Amino acid sequence: MEAPRLHGRFVWYDVMSPDVEASKTFYTSVAGWTTEPFQPAPEMPPYTMWKAGDASVGGVVQQTEEDDSPPHWLLYIGADNVDETVETIKSNGGNVMYGPEDIPTVGRFAMCTDPQGAVFAVFTPLEDMPAGPPAPGFMSWHELATTDVDAGLAFYHAVFGWGDAGTHDMGEEMGNYYMFDAGAWPTGGAYTIPQGMEMPTDFPPNWCAYIMTDDLDAACERVKSGGGTILNGPMEVPGGSRVAFCLDAHGAYFGLHGAGPEKAQGVGEGSAEAAA
Numbered sequence: 659m660e661a662p663r664l665h666g667r668f669v670w671y672d673v674m675s676p677d678v679e680a681s682k683t684f685y686t687s688v689a690g691w692t693t694e695p696f697q698p699a700p701e702m703p704p705y706t707m708w709k710a711g712d713a714s715v716g717g718v719v720q721q722t723e724e725d726d727s728p729p730h731w732l733l734y735i736g737a738d739n740v741d742e743t744v745e746t747i748k749s750n751g752g753n754v755m756y757g758p759e760d761i762p763t764v765g766r767f768a769m770c771t772d773p774q775g776a777v778f779a780v781f782t783p784l785e786d787m788p789a790g791p792p793a794p795g796f797m798s799w800h801e802l803a804t805t806d807v808d809a810g811l812a813f814y815h816a817v818f819g820w821g822d823a824g825t826h827d828m829g830e831e832m833g834n835y836y837m838f839d840a841g842a843w844p845t846g847g848a849y850t851i852p853q854g855m856e857m858p859t860d861f862p863p864n865w866c867a868y869i870m871t872d873d874l875d876a877a878c879e880r881v882k883s884g885g886g887t888i889l890n891g892p893m894e895v896p897g898g899s900r901v902a903f904c905l906d907a908h909g910a911y912f913g914l915h916g917a918g919p920e921k922a923q924g925v926g927e928g929s930a931e932a933a934a
Contacts, residue, residue: 663736665743666818666840668800669787670734670779671708671716671867673910674727678706681718684884684907688877688914689869690795691715699762710795713788729908730777732769733800733865735818736787737780740766743817744780750816772813774804776863798870798915800846804863807850811836866913874900874916881906881914892916 675681682693691708696717698705707717721729737743740758747770748754755777757768765783772778792798804810814820815838823837823844837847851862871877874892881888881904891902891914900916 663840664783664787665736665738666814666820667736667789668733668797668840668845668867669736669783669789670781671797672719672732672734673716673906673912674719674721674725674730674732675908675910676721676729677908678718678720680907682706684886685718687884688880688886688906689871693718698764702762713796715796729906729910731865731867731910731912732777732779733867734767734779734781737782737818740768740780740782744768744770746817747780750813752813752817772804772810772863774806774810774863776802776804776810776865778865792870792915794870794872796870797867799868799913801866801868801913802846802848802863803851803866804848805851807834807836807848810863811838811848814838864911866911868901868913868915870915872916874902874914877914877916878902878904 673681673685685691685708686693689708689710691710694707694709694714696705696707697703703720705717705719708715721727744754744758751773753771755769755771758766759768760766763784765781767779767781769777769779802810802814811820818840820838820840823839825837826835827833832852833850835847835849837844839845869877878888878892881902885907887905889903889905892900893902894900902914904912904914906912
């Protein structure tokens with residue numbers, strides 16, 4: 659199997675939270691993560707990393723009073739060179755919200771939007787970021803809900819060189835679901851939000867990350883007992899795995915994915931239908 663490249667691969671995940679301690683309690687219960695404090699430089703605010711075993715998978719960021727966006731997850735996409743990638747983003751109709759900026763001892767990043775308005779970040783780390791097939795405790799699928807799936811995917815293909823990984827017909831109302839890969843295995847999918855479809859976020863288009871768990875039903879119960887909401891599911895999707903749409907205790911939108919025989923294969927078709 660081809661080794662996963664950095665450019666175009668989802669590499670990090672931050673949840674923007676109004677209450678860091680409450681988010682730590684929620685996700686350590688739901689995902690089985692542990693936490694580790696991290697401060698890259700004395701002048702920077704403290705940061706809490708999510709740990710799946712010995713691996714770091716993301717973190718939780720305290721929202722400031724100036725940040726009027728609802729709590730949400732921010733997905734980081736690897737870039738060989740952030741500055742060059744930002745120029746490619748702009749030349750293909752995207753926008754830069756913040757950066758590029760260095761994080762001491764960590765790397766360089768920028769926050770961006772695609773032409774339809776979905777927010778994401780690009781990141782060039784100072785050290786290698788290992789990758790492997792999806793496993794419990796890690797993000798296993800990445801889903802773009804957008805207003806124009808053809809234009810949206812054309813943008814990401816141009817910027818990150820994603821490959822096509824198959825298409826599912828979800829019926830007349832939902833349309834097609836397009837899967838993509840970053841060079842090693844299918845890593846996500848995208849679809850056009852049907853007219854009248856209610857999305858569990860205040861700012862579609864948007865990206866949703868799925869946390870893989872070895873017991874989806876138990877994880878869903880932990881979501882509810884922790885003050886979160888199951889929007890839809892659990893439900894079976896192609897490949898033998900199951901998914902659920904969730905909100906955390908503050909309303910941040912994420913997915914849960916129960917490991918199946920083919921793991922990440924086909925996760926997105928069922929998830930898009932579940933949101934309808």
